[in-house]
Amino acid sequence: xxxxxxxxxxxxxxxxxxxxxxxxxxxxxxxxxxxxxxxxxxxxxxxxxxxxxxxxxxxxxxxxxxxxxxxxxxxxxxxxxxxxxxxxxxxxxxxxxxxxxxxxxxxxxxxxxxxxxxxxxxxxxxxxxxxxxxxxxxxxxxxxxxxxxxxxxxxxxxxxxxxxxxxxxxxxxxxxxxxxxxxxxxxxxxxxxxxxxxxxxxxxxxxxxxxxxxxxxxxxxxxxxxxxxxxxxxxxxxxxxxxxxxxxxxxxxxxxxxxxxxxxxxxxxxxxxxxxxxxxxxxxxxxxxxxxxxxxxxxxxxxxxxxxxxxxxxxxxxxxxxxxxxxxxxxxxxxxxxxxxxxxxxxxxxxxxxxxxxxxxxxxxxxxxxxxxx
Ligand SMILES: NC(=O)c1ccc[n+]([C@@H]2O[C@H](COP(=O)([O-])OP(=O)(O)OC[C@H]3O[C@@H](n4cnc5c(N)ncnc54)[C@H](O)[C@@H]3O)[C@@H](O)[C@H]2O)c1
Ligand SMILES: O=C(O)C(=O)C[C@]1(C(=O)O)C=C[C@@H](O)C=C1
Numbered sequence: 001x002x003x004x005x006x007x008x009x010x011x012x013x014x015x016x017x018x019x020x021x022x023x024x025x026x027x028x029x030x031x032x033x034x035x036x037x038x039x040x041x042x043x044x045x046x047x048x049x050x051x052x053x054x055x056x057x058x059x060x061x062x063x064x065x066x067x068x069x070x071x072x073x074x075x076x077x078x079x080x081x082x083x084x085x086x087x088x089x090x091x092x093x094x095x096x097x098x099x100x101x102x103x104x105x106x107x108x109x110x111x112x113x114x115x116x117x118x119x120x121x122x123x124x125x126x127x128x129x130x131x132x133x134x135x136x137x138x139x140x141x142x143x144x145x146x147x148x149x150x151x152x153x154x155x156x157x158x159x160x161x162x163x164x165x166x167x168x169x170x171x172x173x174x175x176x177x178x179x180x181x182x183x184x185x186x187x188x189x190x191x192x193x194x195x196x197x198x199x200x201x202x203x204x205x206x207x208x209x210x211x212x213x214x215x216x217x218x219x220x221x222x223x224x225x226x227x228x229x230x231x232x233x234x235x236x237x238x239x240x241x242x243x244x245x246x247x248x249x250x251x252x253x254x255x256x257x258x259x260x261x262x263x264x265x266x267x268x269x270x271x272x273x274x275x276x277x278x279x280x281x282x283x284x285x286x287x288x289x290x291x292x293x294x295x296x297x298x299x300x301x302x303x304x305x306x307x308x309x310x311x312x313x314x315x316x317x318x319x320x321x322x323x324x325x326x327x328x329x330x331x332x333x334x335x336x337x338x339x340x341x342x343x344x345x346x347x348x349x350x351x352x353x354x355x356x357x358x359x360x361x362x363x364x365x366x367x368x369x370x371x372x373x374x
Contacts, residue, residue, distance in 0.1 A: 001025050001152050003055040005079055007070055009033075009040035011116050012086050013061030014124025017045035019157040022126050028055060040121040054078055057149045059110075060085040064222050068096030075103050082149040084110040088173065089226040090137045090166035108150045109137035109166055111173070112159055117214040127158065134159030137166040174230035176281075178223060181212050182231065183238065185220075188213035204326045245270055292321055293345040294337040298358035301334055309336065309357065316351045318344045 002025065006017040009031040017027045017040060027046030031037040041048050058080035060070050064087040071083055083106055087093050090109045097107060114132035116123050134154035138147055154161040164172070188210040191199060224231055244266055251263035299305045306325075313320055322339040340348055353359045 001056045001149065001156065003028070003051060004153075005030065005051060005055045005058040005074075006040075006046065006061055007031070007058060007074065008061035008063075008066075009036045009045065009121050009124075010061065011119055011121070011123035012112070012128075013059065014040040014043065014045050014121040015126065015128040016059055016061060016086070016112075016153070016157060018043065018124055018126035019129065020153075021046055023156045025156065026055075036121050040124065043121060043124065045121070045124065051079070055080045056082065057153060058083045059153065060087075063087070063219055064089050064093055064226055065096075067093040068100035068102060071097055071107060072100040072102040075106065081106065082143075082146040083107045084136075084146075084150045084153065086110055086112055088177065088223045090135075090169045092226040094137070094139060094166050104139055104141035105143045106146050107139075108142045108146050109139075109169075110150055110153070111135040111137075111169065112154070112157065113177075114159075117212050119216045119219070129154075130158035132159050133162045135162050135164050135169050137164055137169050139166070170227050171230050174227055174234050178227055178231045179234035179238070181215065181220060182224065182235070184210055184213040241270060291342055292339045293342045294324070294339055295345050295348050295352070295359065297336050297338060297352060298333045299336050306336070312352060312355055312357070313338060313340075313348065316348060318348045 001020070004017075004020050004025050005028040006013045006020075007030045009017065009029050013029075013031070017029060021027050021044060028051045029037050029040050029046040029048055031040070037048055040046065058074055060067055060074070060083065062070055062085075067085045067087055071085070074080065074083065085093060085107075087109075088111060090111060094109060097104060112129045112132060112134045114129050116125075116128070134157070136147070136150050136154070151161050187206075191202075191206075191210070248263035248266040248270075251259040252267070254260065297309060299309055310320065318340050320338050320340060324337040324339070326335040326337075338348070349359045
């Protein structure tokens with residue numbers, strides 16, 4: 001791919017443009033919000049100039065309800081030879097494209113399964129899609145050249161293409177993205193009016209399960225509207241589980257020994273099934289969870305400390321598969337868990353320890369003490 005246009009220079013559009021620009025693709029940027037477009041340009045994502053002929057691929061990174069009209073307008077202007085989008089829902093844009101009178105042959109639906117709770121170009125990152133699934137939803141009309149361009153886009157951005165039917169995509173993301181987002185919002189909404197004495201002792205677990213609740217309500221209203229029935233189906237299943245959990249907790253709070261035993265077993269079943277589900281997504285895609293081990297390291301709360309740790313690990317020659325960071329308020333050091341291949345863990349712990357880092361059990365114990373004393 002030599003040239004591309006990115007329409008919509010928010011978090012996702014800017015990330016795609018940065019990734020393409022990094023591979024030497026000439027990128028043209030456009031956005032109804034000129035400040036967003038200028039910011040993306042200043043970040044090195046591309047140019048605001050108009051292309052002097054059709055580009056190889058135009059990426060529509062606008063909110064889902066705008067895809068049909070933006071596609072029809074861009075095709076009329078002869079902007080590109082092929083078009084794709086990144087919207088979080090796929091069936092509704094496909095329908096709107098038909099209604100807007102756009103040409104379906106040069107369009108293929110797309111959805112990179114990576115994102116951020118932040119909006120706008122400043123949330124853009126060239127490596128956002130590295131190792132992430134990138135769903136493509138060709139229609140029967142999609143041409144081969146269009147499919148090839150979208151496959152090339154996913155690969156230039158470091159993503160792994162997954163071809164799916166639009167309706168199957170929407171059912172899948174209801175379970176793995178849209179319903180979880182709504183539940184995260186519901187969890188966070190309970191905190192809005194909570195007393196300060198509760199909020200100030202909140203820990204990392206709460207931050208983990210509410211991070212995505214910070215997402216843009218405008219965008220999420222559109223996504224939920226476009227996938228409402230599938231999301232409601234998932235929430236029905238949550239509601240049944242919640243009902244069982246509440247029943248079990250009420251029984252556990254009572255005095256009837258037989259009901260208490262049954263309730264404990266119900267609750268245990270729910271928690272264990274949760275372990276099972278989490279184990280299916282807890283690791284970086286492509287790496288079996290069983291092959292990874294966490295190496296905990298204490299890191300001083302100082303500028304550049306994380307960079308020094310990552311450099312030290314790199315010099316030892318170990319690949320970090322994933323990383324978790326736990327901060328405690330008022331604590332001068334943070335606990336970093338480096339997820340690495342099991343076979344690399346013993347040598348990594350030994351060499352980090354020799355290099356002066358507080359590693360493994362010592363780190364966990366020391367961090368717990370510091371968090372307790374504040
Ligand atoms: N945020 C995520 O986590 C995520 C992940 C994957 C896909 N997506 C999808 O990516 C798309 C963009 O989301 P985002 O998070 O980057 O949002 P964003 O708000 O950061 O950016 C959207 C940009 O589109 C521009 N825009 C709106 N209408 C336009 C139009 N008609 N013409 C030109 N520009 C227009 C806005 O001015 C804005 O700059 C959405 O379709 C969303 O469903 C989001
Ligand atoms: O990591 C996040 O912030 C996201 O919520 C990203 C996420 C997701 O649910 O995984 C959200 C919506 C998108 O359509 C794709 C990705």
